[in-house]
Amino acid sequence: MSDTGTLKFAAAVSAGSLLALAFFASAVRPAAAQDFDCRRAQTTSERTICRSDRLAGLDERMSSLYSELKAASGNRYERNDLRDYQRRFLDARDSCGRDTECIRGAYLDQISVLESRLERAYRRTER
Structure with missing residues (x-):
C-alpha cells in the first residue's frame, strides 16, 4: 500500500x-433526570433533545423543577393543575419537531414558569 x-x-x-x-x-x-429515556425517544423533538447536550440540560433542569414543585404542591388540585400545565408544555415542545431554537424557547418559558410557581409555593409554606 x-x-x-x-x-x-x-x-x-x-x-x-x-x-x-x-x-x-x-x-x-x-436519561438522568430527563422526562424520557433517550433509548425510547418517541417524538421528533425527543430525538432532537437526545442529540443536544444543551437541550438535554434544559430538559434535566425542567424535570427537576417539575419534580420539586410536584412535591411542594399542597393538594391534589394543585398537582392536577401542574400535571395539566406540564402536558400543555409537552404538546408545545413536541410541535417544534427538529427546530432546536423552538424547543429551547419552550423549555426556557416552562423553566421560568416553574421557578415562579415554586417560589410562590415556598413562600406559602414559610407563613
Missing part, C-alpha cells in the same frame, strides 16, 4: 471509529 493509500485508510478507520463512538455515546446517554 502506498503512503497515500495508508493515510486514506487510516483516515477512514479513524472517521469510522469516531462515528461508531459518537453513535455509542448517544445510544447509552443516561
